[in-house]
Each structure stands twice: as structure tokens, then as C-alpha cells.
Amino acid sequence: MLALKFAHDGFFYLGEQTDERLSGQSSATLETTDAALQAGLYSFGLLETHFSDKAERVAKEGLSLTPEDSWSVHSVAHVHEMKAEVDKGLKFMTSTEKDWRVSLR
Incomplete structure (x- = not known):
């Protein structure tokens, strides 16, 4: 997981969105305790490469496993932002605040 996180961050900061998505995609099939x-990470890579519908599905799958996963929350929030779904985005963030708020500590 540490290697995946380093790869994801490196691709993000280098502006390599496709590689960012592919690194998350290749790891998404691994059976680990870090599935969420x-x-x-995979949903964020999808989002960065304009696959917003799939990004939202993958992120919500992650949230069903671990509701406090900040990367999945981040992805869903960006999907709503990119689709100009302000009301849906606000409703999502408000309804999940108790879960993602723990990530702020």
C-alpha cells in the first residue's frame, strides 16, 4: 500500500493522470485489508482522466467498506463539483460528515 500511495502521489504531482489511474486500477483487484x-485512489485516478461516472461508482464501493475513507469522499465530492451538482454535493458532504470528519484529525 505504501508503494501504491507513493506512485499515486508521484503521478499526481507530475501531472501524469493516466498513469495515476492505471496504478490504482492495477491494485484495485488485489485482495487486501486496504481495499477501501x-x-x-483508483476512483480519484478515474476522476482525473474524466471517467466521472465510474469514479463515483468505485468511490461509493470504497465508502461501503470504509465510510471514513477520505479519498473516496474526495472523489465523490469532485464528481458533484465537475457535474455542477451543487445540491447533491452539499447533501452528500453533509450526510457523510460524521464519517469523513475523523480524517481531519
């Missing part, structure tokens, strides 16, 4: 984090 993998889903969150």
Missing part, C-alpha cells in the same frame, strides 16, 4: 483505500 485502493478504491479511493
